[in-house]
Amino acid sequence: MTDRRKLLGHLALLLPPFGWLTVFYLGSLFALLLSAFWQVDSMSGEILHEWTLDNFRILATDSTYRVIAERTIGIAVLVTITDIILAWPLAYVIARKVGPRMKLVLLVLVALPLWSSMLARIYSWRLILGHDGVLNWFLRTAGLPEQSFAFTNVALWIVFTYLWLPFMLMPLVSALERIPASLPDAAGDMGATPFQTFRTVIFPLAIPGMAAGSVFTFAVTLGEYVTPMLVGGAGSEFIGNVVYSNVGVSGNIPFAAAYSMILLVVVGAYMLLARRFGAFDGA
Amino acid sequence: MSGSMRNLALWGAASAVLAFLLLPLLIVLVFAFDASSVQVWPIHSFSLKWFYATWADEEVRSALLVSLEVAGLATLLASVLGTLAAVGMNGLSSRAVQVGSFFLTLPIALPGVLTGIAMNSFFTALEIPFTMVTLVIAHTTFCTVVIYSNVMARLRRLPRSLLEAAQDMGATPFRGFASITLPLLSGSIVSGMLLAFALSFDEVIVSTFTSGSETTLPLWIFGAIRLGQHMPEVNVVVFAVVAVTLLPIILGQKLAASASRE
Numbered sequence: 001m002t003d004r005r006k007l008l009g010h011l012a013l014l015l016p017p018f019g020w021l022t023v024f025y026l027g028s029l030f031a032l033l034l035s036a037f038w039q040v041d042s043m044s045g046e047i048l049h050e051w052t053l054d055n056f057r058i059l060a061t062d063s064t065y066r067v068i069a070e071r072t073i074g075i076a077v078l079v080t081i082t083d084i085i086l087a088w089p090l091a092y093v094i095a096r097k098v099g100p101r102m103k104l105v106l107l108v109l110v111a112l113p114l115w116s117s118m119l120a121r122i123y124s125w126r127l128i129l130g131h132d133g134v135l136n137w138f139l140r141t142a143g144l145p146e147q148s149f150a151f152t153n154v155a156l157w158i159v160f161t162y163l164w165l166p167f168m169l170m171p172l173v174s175a176l177e178r179i180p181a182s183l184p185d186a187a188g189d190m191g192a193t194p195f196q197t198f199r200t201v202i203f204p205l206a207i208p209g210m211a212a213g214s215v216f217t218f219a220v221t222l223g224e225y226v227t228p229m230l231v232g233g234a235g236s237e238f239i240g241n242v243v244y245s246n247v248g249v250s251g252n253i254p255f256a257a258a259y260s261m262i263l264l265v266v267v268g269a270y271m272l273l274a275r276r277f278g279a280f281d282g283a
Numbered sequence: 284m285s286g287s288m289r290n291l292a293l294w295g296a297a298s299a300v301l302a303f304l305l306l307p308l309l310i311v312l313v314f315a316f317d318a319s320s321v322q323v324w325p326i327h328s329f330s331l332k333w334f335y336a337t338w339a340d341e342e343v344r345s346a347l348l349v350s351l352e353v354a355g356l357a358t359l360l361a362s363v364l365g366t367l368a369a370v371g372m373n374g375l376s377s378r379a380v381q382v383g384s385f386f387l388t389l390p391i392a393l394p395g396v397l398t399g400i401a402m403n404s405f406f407t408a409l410e411i412p413f414t415m416v417t418l419v420i421a422h423t424t425f426c427t428v429v430i431y432s433n434v435m436a437r438l439r440r441l442p443r444s445l446l447e448a449a450q451d452m453g454a455t456p457f458r459g460f461a462s463i464t465l466p467l468l469s470g471s472i473v474s475g476m477l478l479a480f481a482l483s484f485d486e487v488i489v490s491t492f493t494s495g496s497e498t499t500l501p502l503w504i505f506g507a508i509r510l511g512q513h514m515p516e517v518n519v520v521v522f523a524v525v526a527v528t529l530l531p532i533i534l535g536q537k538l539a540a541s542a543s544r545e
Contacts (some may be wrong), residue, residue: 013371028401091298124307223394
């Protein structure tokens with residue numbers, strides 16, 4: 001009896017949050033799936049609830065959309081790799097080189113940008129990379145040639161790398177923290193050089209952390225349209241930008257829905273891959 | 284390479300990465316005080332005049348109000364939903380908790396544009412017009428997980444004996460919850476609310492797809508940067524947004540730290 005009452009208690013508590021989530025989120029994903037097979041009446045602009053594969057046919061045949069999808073995925077991969085490389089030295093210092101007080105300070109400093117405005121962080125790079133920006137001033141002062149990265153895919157790469165670096169740092173720090181000091185010590189005692197210890201002991205044990213971080217850096221980069229619009233150029237369109245303009249400008253929600261399905265498939269596949277590398281074991 | 288050289292290289296690289304993370308934010312904060320109307324570095328003269336101009340701008344003010352309203356309402360709703368989810372899930376099998384957490388995290392784990400277009404299709408299919416209401420629904424949906432994980436983390440550290448003692452003394456589940464659990468959780472709920480508020484206040488991707496004609500502050504900033512208009516005002520607004528989002532974070536960290544010491 002009490003067990004049943006307990007279970008009912010759990011259910012009563014869980015009903016509002018999961019009811020909300022089911023209606024508004026799962027409902028939305030379901031609506032997205034349906035919309036992808038609808039179409040827009042070219043005359044009236046109304047959405048016709050008639051089943052069609054036209055959206056997918058266009059996506060499969062028009063090479064523009066393939067190029068955009070390849071660019072989106074390619075840059076997301078590049079950003080993920082760059083973030084892994086950049087995260088290592090700082091994560092290593094935070095996890096294994098400083099005392100607990102300093103560690104807390106550094107962790108807060110790493111988390112700060114993540115929680116402050118994303119738009120502000122993107123915008124800051126317009127101020128840095130612009131023709132009269134901070135970077136060119138610095139290069140001029142140092143007697144180096146000026147750069148013109150603004151509104152190119154290079155800018156896109158830099159800004160994405162910057163935006164999502166904390167997502168890589170955090171899980172890498174916690175993966176490195178979990179390695180007991182005795183392991184690298186033992187490797188050293190056995191005569192391993194510091195590089196051998198790193199390659200055979202520390203790096204393999206940090207793979208789940210990198211996998212966990214990469215899920216974030218990859219997925220958020222993939223689903224962006226704001227950064228390409230603000231710092232990218234003519235050839236910087238992402239899948240998100242096509243979705244954005246199809247919803248906003250041309251009102252073709254079914255087509256946008258169909259194209260966004262690629263994101264769902266790619267992110268889903270990536271999560272499965274990352275799980276094999278232990279991305280979700282720590283949580 | 285000798286040990287000290289290696290250490291030097293490591294610290295050098297780590298400092299460079301930290302600078303890469305923090306300097307851009309610093310630069311954007313400094314530009315708010317630039318007297319000039321075009322953004323050129325180095326800044327020649329500093330002034331507060333754009334702060335006054337921005338405050339006087341009706342568009343900015345109404346966008347600020349919309350943002351405060353949406354973030355406030357979404358945070359309140361999310362705090363109820365997130366707390367219920369955490370308390371309801373506490374004590375279930377770890378498998379059930381895993382599945383529940385997965386569902387709650389989906390709205391922020393999936394790419395933003397996907398969540399945005401999905402909610403857009405949902406409201407369009409049901410012929411619900413895009414207003415403040417849809418905006419609040421969307422924000423509540425992705426803010427709930429923030430409260431949930433904060434409260435859940437606290438619950439995990441809470442001794443079950445406290446609750447069981449309350450029940451043994453004959454308290455109804457509701458009394459036990461109101462007089463024991465809730466006060467113990469209040470710190471984590473409040474710090475979760477601060478984070479949720481910051482998340483909502485700054486959100487632009489999902490908002491674009493669910494706002495209709497409403498303009499939140501991030502949407503105003505996005506539009507202004509894209510069109511290259513009102514740039515000095517953008518500097519000021521960005522300064523304010525960073526300040527407003529940093530404050531709750533720092534407060535939240537403090538609260539969380541003191542709550543974990545209790």
